[in-house]
Amino acid sequence: MNTQVLPPTKEALELASELLRNGQLVAFPTETVYGLGANALDEAAVRGIFSAKGRPADNPLIVHVSDAASAEALCQLTPDARKLMAAFCPGPLTLLLPKKNCILPVVNAGLPSVAIRIPNHPVAQALLHASRLPIAAPSANVSGRPSPTTAAHVRYDLHGRIPLILDGGTCQVGLESTVLDMTTNPPNLLRPGGISPEMLLTVLPEVRVVDSVLRPMQEGEKPLSPGMMYRHYAPEAKLILVKGQPGHVCNRCEALYREATEQGVSVRILVFEEHLPLYGEHPHLVPLGSLGNLEAVAQLLFSLLRQMDEDGAQLLLCEVPEPKGIGLAILNRLCRAASFCMEDADQ
Numbered sequence: 001m002n003t004q005v006l007p008p009t010k011e012a013l014e015l016a017s018e019l020l021r022n023g024q025l026v027a028f029p030t031e032t033v034y035g036l037g038a039n040a041l042d043e044a045a046v047r048g049i050f051s052a053k054g055r056p057a058d059n060p061l062i063v064h065v066s067d068a069a070s071a072e073a074l075c076q077l078t079p080d081a082r083k084l085m086a087a088f089c090p091g092p093l094t095l096l097l098p099k100k101n102c103i104l105p106v107v108n109a110g111l112p113s114v115a116i117r118i119p120n121h122p123v124a125q126a127l128l129h130a131s132r133l134p135i136a137a138p139s140a141n142v143s144g145r146p147s148p149t150t151a152a153h154v155r156y157d158l159h160g161r162i163p164l165i166l167d168g169g170t171c172q173v174g175l176e177s178t179v180l181d182m183t184t185n186p187p188n189l190l191r192p193g194g195i196s197p198e199m200l201l202t203v204l205p206e207v208r209v210v211d212s213v214l215r216p217m218q219e220g221e222k223p224l225s226p227g228m229m230y231r232h233y234a235p236e237a238k239l240i241l242v243k244g245q246p247g248h249v250c251n252r253c254e255a256l257y258r259e260a261t262e263q264g265v266s267v268r269i270l271v272f273e274e275h276l277p278l279y280g281e282h283p284h285l286v287p288l289g290s291l292g293n294l295e296a297v298a299q300l301l302f303s304l305l306r307q308m309d310e311d312g313a314q315l316l317l318c319e320v321p322e323p324k325g326i327g328l329a330i331l332n333r334l335c336r337a338a339s340f341c342m343e344d345a346d347q
């Protein structure tokens with residue numbers, strides 16, 4: 001199959017809508033990451049998403065709609081869900097809500113809830129309006145790889161497998177949406193993202209961040225969200241996270257670097273700008289961005305991990321942010337990409 005990459009002109013949006021109506025897949029930009037969309041009401045089309053990505057069938061999809069009124073056709077909107085939508089939607093927030101009958105089991109893995117999101121991106125909104133369809137869309141990458149934040153990333157992973165990629169430039173948030181389960185009391189935050197727990201608490205009296213956000217699933221543990229079971233967001237290179245006081249982190253990274261380099265391993269050290277001077281003149285430092293602008297770190301993170309693979313790096317040693325604000329989402333993605341391999345440099 002030939003994969004076209006087109007700028008989001010009126011003609012391209014019409015073509016995309018026609019493809020969706022005909023049961024085909026279209027990759028499109030959102031403010032979080034690129035999505036791989038299908039008509040959420042077409043079972044065969046939705047199955048196509050799972051095969052194009054190699055995604056396990058028990059990992060449910062997010063359904064994208066243009067506004068709260070369209071969401072209401074698919075799920076029951078609780079009063080708190082309405083308040084959250086008024087505050088943060090369109091935006092990088094996915095709500096799990098009781099599903100209505102029209103939700104196909106292939107979309108939500110047969111669960112009682114469905115994941116609903118209203119994306120805040122002009123191209124995603126234009127596609128929802130032009131097609132007049134709810135669009136089921138996970139990230140437009142091969143399952144397990146870092147999510148795509150540019151059309152080039154999508155093309156790299158999925159060319160030949162889908163007919164069209166709408167190119168809307170680089171995604172602004174760069175990490176997937178916050179997933180909040182509204183079917184529990186208090187609501188459970190299953191995946192941190194662009195809408196932080198601190199932001200949610202300006203609207204809700206209580207939010208529970210499930211502790212598996214920052215720790216591996218234990219054997220036999222039933223995941224609250226099926227997607228939590230899988231290794232995710234991962235580069236080809238082995239990733240080791242190093243936490244602790246900056247001076248200690250620098251010493252530990254340099255020791256690990258020397259050890260691996262002596263064995264012929266190609267290593268990179270991913271360091272926040274503020275800590276670069278600690279390392280002096282070092283040949284393999286990669287700036288992660290500034291601790292003072294973690295939004296920019298989030299935006300570039302997946303792109304950076306993909307770049308490391310292209311450069312042939314085999315081992316990545318990476319500093320970590322505090323789990324506050326968007327830092328929680330960055331740390332969650334790093335933990336999963338590293339399969340929770342974290343060294344404490346203070347010990």
Ligand code: AMP
Pocket residue numbers: 059060061062096108111113114115137138139176177179191224225226227228
């Ligand atoms: P993705 O589409 O790859 O960004 O992932 C969506 C995330 O939401 C995955 O972790 C899913 O497991 C999770 N999810 C979607 N729908 C549900 C649901 N009904 N119940 C629990 N988790 C869900």
Ligand code: MG
Pocket residue numbers: 138139147
């Ligand atoms: Mg994904």
